[in-house]
Amino acid sequence: MKFLDKQPQVLWWYRNLVGTDKFSIQGYRQNRIYPDFIIQQGKSRKPVASVLVLESKGRHLADNADTKYKKNIAAYFNKVGHKVPWQKLAKDFQDNQFRFQVLDEGEYGDRDWRRELKNLLEGGSVVGN
Secondary structure, rough: OOOHHHOOEEEEEOOOOEEEEOOOOOOOOOOOOOOOOOEEEEEEEEEEEEEEEEEEEOOHOOOHHHHHHHHHHHHHHHHHHHHHHHHHHOHOOOOOOEEEEEEEHOOOOOHHHHHHHHHHOOOOOOOOO
């Protein structure tokens, strides 16, 4: 995604796919969630203690049950993620913050998704989350 490549707050990003060897989140339903993007944030080409996990949804999916489910999981993930030290989750990511957000085009009407994503990268939150 060219937009991410141009953001100074992005050290690297990864387009996550579905598969047993890919990053996933287990919610309360049987099937795992495979978020669309994993973004390592950075400053001056050095990593900062923040990784953004992003699930994107088009306008046509705004009121979709799957979108609502993923937003609920994202909210819980963020609540728990701030309380659980990274050391318990992965030794390679000590002292990092891990955020899971759903970027839902249906929630911000005429506003551009790029502005919403830039706000996330700067430490803000998505409208409605």
